[in-house]
Amino acid sequence: MIVEPYEVVLWAAIISALYVISFGNYLLFHTLAELFSVYVAYVIFLIVWKSRNHLENRYLVFIGIAYFFIGGLDLLYTLSYEGMGVFPEFDSNIHSQFWIAARYMESISFLLAPLLLTGYGTKHLKKSDKYVGRARFAWEVFLAYAGITVVCLLSILVFKNFPVAYIEGSGFTFFKMASEYLISFILLCSLVALYVKRDRFENNVFRLLAAAIVLTVLGELSLWIYTNVGGFFDQMGHFFKILSFYLIYKAIVETGFEDPFSLLFRELKHREEALRQETIFLKDDQGYLYKLLGLKENPVEAESCVEKASIDDKDYPSFVQNIEGLLGFRLDENLEPVLMDGAVEEITGYSKEDFLSRKVKWVELILPEYLPLFFDNMDKAVFNPDLSRELEYKIRRKDGETKWVREVLQKLPERSRLQGQTQGLVRDITRRKTAEETLAKIQEARIKEIHHRIKNNLQVISSLLSLEAEKFSDERTLEAFRESQNRVISMALIHEELYEGKGMDTIDFAVYLRKLTLDLFNSYTMETRKVSLNLDLEQVYLGMDTAIPLGIIVNELVSNSLKHAFPSGGEDEIRINLRRTGDSTSKPGKGSGCQNGKIFHYMLTVKDNGAGFPEEINLQNSESLGLQLVNILVEQIDGCIELKRDRGSEFTIWFDNPEKE
Numbered sequence: 001m002i003v004e005p006y007e008v009v010l011w012a013a014i015i016s017a018l019y020v021i022s023f024g025n026y027l028l029f030h031t032l033a034e035l036f037s038v039y040v041a042y043v044i045f046l047i048v049w050k051s052r053n054h055l056e057n058r059y060l061v062f063i064g065i066a067y068f069f070i071g072g073l074d075l076l077y078t079l080s081y082e083g084m085g086v087f088p089e090f091d092s093n094i095h096s097q098f099w100i101a102a103r104y105m106e107s108i109s110f111l112l113a114p115l116l117l118t119g120y121g122t123k124h125l126k127k128s129d130k131y132v133g134r135a136r137f138a139w140e141v142f143l144a145y146a147g148i149t150v151v152c153l154l155s156i157l158v159f160k161n162f163p164v165a166y167i168e169g170s171g172f173t174f175f176k177m178a179s180e181y182l183i184s185f186i187l188l189c190s191l192v193a194l195y196v197k198r199d200r201f202e203n204n205v206f207r208l209l210a211a212a213i214v215l216t217v218l219g220e221l222s223l224w225i226y227t228n229v230g231g232f233f234d235q236m237g238h239f240f241k242i243l244s245f246y247l248i249y250k251a252i253v254e255t256g257f258e259d260p261f262s263l264l265f266r267e268l269k270h271r272e273e274a275l276r277q278e279t280i281f282l283k284d285d286q287g288y289l290y291k292l293l294g295l296k297e298n299p300v301e302a303e304s305c306v307e308k309a310s311i312d313d314k315d316y317p318s319f320v321q322n323i324e325g326l327l328g329f330r331l332d333e334n335l336e337p338v339l340m341d342g343a344v345e346e347i348t349g350y351s352k353e354d355f356l357s358r359k360v361k362w363v364e365l366i367l368p369e370y371l372p373l374f375f376d377n378m379d380k381a382v383f384n385p386d387l388s389r390e391l392e393y394k395i396r397r398k399d400g401e402t403k404w405v406r407e408v409l410q411k412l413p414e415r416s417r418l419q420g421q422t423q424g425l426v427r428d429i430t431r432r433k434t435a436e437e438t439l440a441k442i443q444e445a446r447i448k449e450i451h452h453r454i455k456n457n458l459q460v461i462s463s464l465l466s467l468e469a470e471k472f473s474d475e476r477t478l479e480a481f482r483e484s485q486n487r488v489i490s491m492a493l494i495h496e497e498l499y500e501g502k503g504m505d506t507i508d509f510a511v512y513l514r515k516l517t518l519d520l521f522n523s524y525t526m527e528t529r530k531v532s533l534n535l536d537l538e539q540v541y542l543g544m545d546t547a548i549p550l551g552i553i554v555n556e557l558v559s560n561s562l563k564h565a566f567p568s569g570g571e572d573e574i575r576i577n578l579r580r581t582g583d584s585t586s587k588p589g590k591g592s593g594c595q596n597g598k599i600f601h602y603m604l605t606v607k608d609n610g611a612g613f614p615e616e617i618n619l620q621n622s623e624s625l626g627l628q629l630v631n632i633l634v635e636q637i638d639g640c641i642e643l644k645r646d647r648g649s650e651f652t653i654w655f656d657n658p659e660k661e
Contacts, residue, residue: 015239027083033238034078040245041071044252052138057200058116060252061138066109067248069145073102073152094156096165096172100179101152103220105145107183110190110213114197180220187217208251215244325428329355333420335378337362347405347428349398365395367402377409382422385411392429404433458492479563483626486523486559490516490551494544507547510537510578516551517576520558531562531572538579540602542657549633550655554606556626557651561608577605581654600639600654607650619643 021029048055048064055061077098079086087094155162165176191213198206219240222233327342337355344352354360366374370393381389388410394402409424462485469481493515494507517533542550558574566572581603613619619641622628634641639655 014242018239027081029235030081030238031078031084033242034074036242037245038071038075038078040249041067041074044068044249045071048252049138053134055134058137059113059197059200061134062113062116062141063109063248064252065138065141066105066113066145068142069149070102070106070109072149073098073105076153077102092168093164093166096176097156097162100165100176100183101156101162103183104179105148105152106216107186107190110216111186111193114190114193117197117200184217184220187213187220205251208247212244212247212251215240215247219244327426329424329426331422331424335382335422338421343428347397347403347426348395349401365397367394367396370394377407381409381424382411385413392433403428403430405429454492458488462488462492482523483559486520486555487552489519490555491548493519494548494551506541506543509540509542509547509550512547512551513537513554513576513578516554517558520555520562531566531574534573534575536575536577536579540578540580540657546637546655546657549637550604550653553630553633553653554604556630557606560626561606561610561649564610566608566610571609573609575605575607577603577607579603598640601656602654604653604655605650607648609648612647613643613645613649615645 018029018033021032044064045068048061049068052061077095078084080095080098082092082095152162163175164173165179166172191210194206194209194213201209219237222237222240325343325346327340327344327347329337329341330339332338336358340352340355344350344355348360348365350360355362363371363374373391374393377389377391388408390406390408392404392406394404396402406427406429407424408427409422411422412420465481465485465488469478469485472478472481493512514535514537517535521531521533554576558576561574579602581599581601617624617627619627620631622631630641634653634655637655638658639653642652642654644650644652
């Protein structure tokens with residue numbers, strides 16, 4: 001068994017502490033030792049009960065449920081101990097009776113549990129039915145133990161017909177002494193039964209369970225032969241009990257649930273191995289499984305078996321007629337149906353006779369937009385018999401309802417007696433497609449909600465900046481707050497467009513720029529002059545990773561023009577142009593810092609007719625925070641920026657949109 005170093009240290013500390021406590025206060029020692037066992041028993045039950053639908057090992061389920069009631073009797077045994085004062089009217093006889101009842105329940109549970117290792121009898125059931133069977137078994141065990149526990153409690157506390165275990169002045173009765181030996185014998189028998197069924201457990205789990213049973217026997221004998229309360233054998237009995245409960249915990253909880261593939265789904269391994277022995281897997285040239293045959297391969301007769309594996313027409317329908325939503329067919333050399341069976345009417349609304357008599361043709365059911373794909377798939381299947389072809393498309397039933405189907409086609413090999421024919425399967429996948437569409441809508445709604453919440457949070461930040469700015473009167477401080485607020489708004493608008501738009505990851509950047517520039521103009525007061533805005537924007541859809549940096553860049557450049565470009569007033573104008581480049585003549589100049597000869601697909605221009613950008617300021621190494629931010633963001637989108645200082649300032653940004661490429 002695997003014991004971690006920290007466990008050794010932890011247990012040494014626990015046992016040492018209990019050992020010291022036993023000399024100073026035996027009642028406290030006894031209570032702590034028993035309550036620890038009760039706690040472990042309840043933890044075992046809770047974990048097993050929560051996983052009852054998935055546990056395939058009945059032994060673990062049975063023991064886990066049993067320990068809930070064993071722990072309950074041990075709790076009553078602890079509370080009824082002399083000096084606890086919980087049940088002052090109870091005597092030592094009742095205390096001993098609780099102990100005997102709990103130990104009988106524990107030993108018999110260990111004896112019965114190996115007898116249940118015969119599986120659930122659900123080998124041929126659906127997964128959901130297996131879950132129901134496991135849940136029913138767990139409830140049956142729980143109710144059985146509940147009934148037994150109630151009978152024991154009534155016998156001890158109400159009817160008082162439980163055999164006497166202790167007589168004041170005389171000590172333990174013959175029943176108590178005989179029971180201790182009988183319980184030990186039952187536990188040893190359970191150990192033998194567990195050994196017989198050891199192949200149903202991993203070696204580590206088997207050793208843990210066996211060690212737990214042995215410690216239970218030793219604890220039982222130690223607590224029986226002790227001569228004085230608090231003596232050596234009394235202490236050892238309690239320690240053996242604590243360790244046995246802990247080993248059960250290790251086997252069921254830690255090993256059973258931390259290593260589920262090696263224990264809890266052991267049956268799955270056996271079934272997989274059996275499937276490999278009884279099935280031939282066919283794979284394509286890339287190693288992907290595309291078909292399996294339910295044939296058990298014989299190394300001596302493998303070739304002859306494959307040759308004899310052709311299916312007669314009268315046997316063919318048996319493969320599909322009992323499978324819901326599946327039809328099989330075979331086509332002749334002219335691609336006319338010669339065999340069709342299965343859920344034909346369920347899928348199409350027509351009978352198989354309608355297709356075989358040529359009254360209805362399959363292509364007439366296919367929606368027009370899928371016909372080119374259908375014919376292309378058919379041609380590839382006919383001219384390449386080595387690989388199967390698959391296609392999903394929609395058909396229209398006789399009643400007008402549309403359904404999604406998945407078709408698998410393969411031409412029969414030349415050595416087949418049906419040479420030249422094509423066979424296939426059609427499966428109704430409408431429910432799967434509907435579920436996928438529903439999940440897509442849920443995903444879209446979730447993403448839109450995320451954008452909505454981000455937008456709201458950014459607007460809250462913008463409002464907080466506005467409120468904070470009211471505390472200051474210094475113009476430079478107010479300007480800094482306004483710039484920060486505009487940057488936040490530019491990001492909030494992106495998420496607003498994503499929330500309100502049809503796409504989940506792209507926005508119409510032209511629409512966004514109109515909203516952004518309008519908000520920018522509203523944020524600046526221009527009593528002494530009037531600046532006109534001219535927008536020439538081509539409809540361009542950008543992803544969020546490109547749109548947000550570009551939005552902040554436009555915010556910085558337009559803000560800079562509004563603040564510095566028009567000191568004297570006049571016919572002031574800001575022009576913004578957005579378009580696809582589309583030709584090799586639209587390339588960055590030498591001073592733009594771009595790679596020579598690189599062609600970009602998009603170009604954004606922000607131009608004003610103001611005083612012009614000062615010659616002494618270097619765009620690439622400016623001390624201005626706004627221009628530094630522009631350079632950083634241009635680099636972030638792998639773009640280039642160029643500045644022209646003729647008749648005002650003209651900033652041109654070249655960029656690509658990797659989200660759409």
